[in-house]
Amino acid sequence: MTRHKIYAMSFASVYPHYVAKAERKGRAKAEVDEIICWLTGYDQQGLDAEIEKETDFETFLADAPKMNPSRALTKGVICGVRVEDIEEPVMQDIRYLDKMIDELANGKAMEKILRTG
Template sequence: MRLEKVFAIKFASLYPMYLKKAECKGRTQAELDRVIAWLTGYSAEGLRAQIGSEHDLECFFAQAPAFNPNAVLIKGVVCGVRVEEVEHPLMRKIRQLDKLVDELAKGKALEKIMRQ
């Protein structure tokens, strides 16, 4: 898939997929929201506003209040790609979010997911 197509994905359409993945593995919406908030700096209200909007991933990340500086500690493979080796800054942020959701779904402790 071309980068432009990935960036154009609506966050509101992606969020339910993240939620389903987490809930299928016994995790909660609150845990998912907490992980997303840790990465992006969105408050609960801000995240709800993004979910209710038509913003694409590019806008979602551009409007993020404070992208967590510890995101550089997110390492590993998502969809066969090493997160830390992704060169495009926006694509790296998308992959970092994907990796956090994967870790949540795999049962990893929130403190470890949030690199604490």
Template sequence: MPEHRIFTTAFAKVYPLYVQKAERKSRTKEEVDQVICWLTGYDRAGLQRQIEQGSDFATFFAQAPAMHPNSSKITGVVCGVRVEEVEDPLMRRIRQLDKLVDELAKGKKMESVLR
């Protein structure tokens, strides 16, 4: 099966889109960062380093300090795909991140988003 294009896309290219999506719904860049750090175990400096280095999604998740143990509780549909049914582990992580940003943008309380 061919590799998905998103795997080799720079995280830094998609990150501003996450922030814009949240900000359109009166959420903040800081809240987006909090969600990303919760999921991946990066601290803010580590997240910033990944953005500055231009790491692609595969590298971003491969170098993540520790995926949150509750990440398996991230369920639901993103782009018409059930997050918990995604076979590829990397694609599932990307979809989990998409889902968290979606929930944040939809106005969910941070306590609910961060399970």
């Protein structure tokens, strides 16, 4: 999938995959939402509205109320690439989210995922 196609995908089309991945590992949709809200600054109502509007990924991130500066503390490999080495900001933010959802599914504590503990 090309970078352009990823950006054009609706966030709503990817969101159920995040939830399913977490739930398969015994985690909750509320935890997925907490991660997304922490990362983007959306509150639950705002997140739900963006999902309802089927906003594309690029717009979802660009219009986020406040991207969390601590997201840069997210390190590691996702899809064979180190997230901290991704140069394109939108793609890096997408991969930060992917990495955090992976950490959730792998049983990491929320305070560690959110870089608060």
